[in-house]
Amino acid sequence: MLLLTCPCCGVSAEETEFTNGGEAHLKRFGPGSSDADYEAYMFARKNPRGVHFERWRHAYGCGKWFLMARDTMTLEVYGAYKAQTTEPPADIQAKIKARRPEWEGYK
């Protein structure tokens, strides 16, 4: 059971206090978008063995959604940050790069 820290309220808590919302930093494609864009938005999800960016909600706490960089293999948490961002903060990216030099970036 993961130990997660909510960046919004600062509480560290059991994974069961949170709900996972899948991959982070998706771009929504609505009416007028191509089939390929819509398909990528709805169905094409990354499933990396290693660094991954995820959406989490502190569902049984402050209720806020946040984003988190996590290693799916070692379960190391590189950092959590607010959902109102379009890309991972530079310090978290730098931390990942330091821990995993072979990491190719979040895109």
Place this chain on the structure above:
Amino acid sequence: MSHRLGTGGRLIDRARPMDFTFNGKSMRGYAGDSLGAALLGAGQVLVGRSFKYHRPRGIVASGAEEPNALVGLGEGQRFEPNQRVTTTELFSGLKAVSQNHWPSLEFDVGAVNAKLWRFFPAGFYYKTFISPRPLWKHVYEPIIRRSAGLGKAPDAETRDADRYEQLYAYCDVIVAGGGVAGLKAARQAADEGKRVILTEQNPHFGGRAVVDGIEVEGQAAEDWVKAQVAALQAMPNVTVLDRTMVSGVYDHGYVLAYQRVADHTPGAEKPRHRLWRVRAGQVISATGAIERPLSFAGNDIPGVMLASAIRDFVVNYAVSPGKKVAIVTNNDDAYRTALALHAVGVTVPAVIDARKEVTGDLPAKARAAGIRVIEDCAVRYVEGGKSVTGVQLCRFNSDGGAVIETLACDALGMSGGWSPVVHLWSHCGGKLTWDEGRALFRPDANRPPLGHDGQGFVTCVGASNGEFDDEGEAAMLPVWLMPAQASYELRAKAWLDPQNDVKVSDVQLAAKEGYASVEHTKRYTTLGMATDQGKLSNINGLAILSDALGQPIPQTGTTTFRPPYTPISIGAIGGEARGGIFQPLRKTPIYDWHMAQGAYWEPVGHWRRPYCYPKTGETHGDAVKREINQVRKSVGLLDASTLGKIIVKGPDAGRFMDMLYTNMMSNLKVGKCRYGLMCNENGFLSDDGVVARLSEDTFLCHTTSGGADRIHGWMEDWLQCEWWDWKVHVVNLTEQYAQIAVVGPNARKVIEKVGADFDLSAESFPFMDWKEGKIGGIEARAFRISFSGELSYEIAVPASKGQAFWDKLMAAGAEFGVMPYGTEALHVMRAEKGFIMIGDETDGTVIPQDLGLNWAISKKKEDFLGKRGMEREAMVSPDRWQLVGLETLDGSVLPDGALAPLPGKNDNGQQETQGRVTSTYFSPTLGKGIAMGIVHNGPKRMGEVIQFQSAAGGTVAARIVDPCFYDKAGEKQNV
């Protein structure tokens, strides 16, 4: 024969004898005994039968690693199978029964399997019962199930009489194991001021040191341990737990520890087991090591035991497994057993040592004591059936063809070296390294399991880390088979896993048949799959596999170590969550009243709602009919408090509502209500309900009872993660209000009688309006909405006033015969009206268009959630299944979920179908069965008769009709 020695026994109290029974036979042990010690002390060597061949089995080990000596403990509500006698503390009146035999332990019919061993090779079941396939389910499997298996499950009608609990704890360091290494580690952490939890699986601390009588820090181990435990217990930052096993280490320092609080005092007013759910900063594994058996023919005969276990029984309980006990070894440590036996007067005819030359200090002591040491020697074959009578010896480096001597003995201690207990290191991904010199896997400190911060969080100390206090001992000789080139006949009698009857020859056969992976070999041969999970057998087994594959042991690797370390009780996993507190129950403010009326309950999510209110002598069906007739004729009350109530508020509320709902909500007038649909991004219908505009910037969204929390989360998701610049906030007020529907032609009269401070007339308060004011002196918000087709007011009052308001309505309605009605009446009435129900008409693949709800999908809006999804080719296809009403020709009620079969098969070889029933009821209003369903192109096929599956197995004819069966013009609700 095993027996109790006249003196000694550091754990037993001879002044307190305890009587117990084994298979009904009365026996006596002493306070402090394990059940295993008491059995051996009473001369009971034979304790069970093996899984496959039903061979006689005796105690092998002295602790958690015991593979053979499993018994059923207790009776009736306290019966529990598969309990290890070596970890069961004796108490007066204990009742144990042996397992896996028929008709008796001494005479067992299944033992005939042992004579047929040639016909039960590795993978026997897979090979033999593979065809013909249809026989598997009805013939092979039941027979195999009856003849296999260990203990019997408790009787299905019994309920566990004991209590279990769980406890959450937090610490900087948890130490697993209370031997010398664990005590030292705990003391060091405690002295540094850390919060420490120290656990020891046994009732006593000290591990092997106290048995072997070594010195620790210049003190006798026994004294040192006592002093350390006392010191730790006195420290405020330390929790010391005996009888507590760390059963598993999980992600980020989550640890489960299993405390056997009252196993040894059954019936005491204590929880039987307590499961500690610990979040630890660091886990220190001080779990010691387990001695390995040796693989030689007949090593499963009762009386063949681990050398260290014999030492434990002698020193701790003054029990000897025999009068003449031989020892076979590849290392010096086993000589401690020879010396311990010798010291208490038990004859040791010889120590049989596989090494060419035996030179260490301990063998020298043994020799000095007059114990014969036979070098370069192996056990060829153990003679005996239900107990050992002697051992045949041969040269170690031979095929065992030549017997050099037969040694008379009645027990045999074996030692193949030691394996560190690395389970807790490995549970969360810690890697191992092969120690060539000691022939063991130990933790690789460079590859620990990682915590949330990317740092290792498990440390192994002492023997668990492969560190042994073996100064002055000569090197061991890795021995995986004895004699080294044993013939097939001998290998086929050399057991690796005695519980599951896996022999050296089985693993070799698996390798020959192409099983190169240790994980596959495990499953094919069942090696290590017994209840002991291969604690004794795995290393020997994978060494044999490596040899057969011609590769070094580390290349073969180990199977995965998974929690729990030893089985923990299901009761402890459940903890207090049973009966009334199995899960939280959500109750409406009127719950107690419903209960007092004898409501028949229906679970709706975590809510309990009255399904109906049966009166004396009524069936549930009768009650539902009566409730519907009353509502249609006069007036009824429904507790609708579970309905979701979410406030959406802010300058951008209208814009947000237009994205959430498929229809336009921003143009809803204040004071008005509108039915709306919500879809997910696939376009599939997700929830529905009535929206009321409370003010220019405030909407109240009613959701389904089960959907309130989900929809609230859905709104938060979009507001926080996608449109975070929109000025809107949402609040889930579901539990802040009691909501009561007053329904029926007399609804208005009832409310008028209670007294409202606003005009209730149709002219000033028309259908789909809402009004606020006081009704019966209680602040109320009334919505003129209807889910039944009748004149209806849904009235929300503060939750705390719910019961009072309900009482006023009941009193005022008395003259109209008012009755409460339940969810079933609600369902039938909405189906009579052709209203859809989320979860009945929808299943996550249905779009609103399938349900004839095109009118609720805005064509003007550029975007809403699900709009793009609905535009996909498959969604706009004319070939979809769509909502219709269904009427059987014979008036019967269609079975729920019934499919409409068509001739032919689809590409998957399944019956073709053209529709299915989504809601089906007997309508008391119409006096016949009515149903809704989705049918291929249904709305274009009005009047057509098609077949549905019937409950009896055949088909039943139904006519496709309009889904609205009652008052299609809506005259009754709009008055």
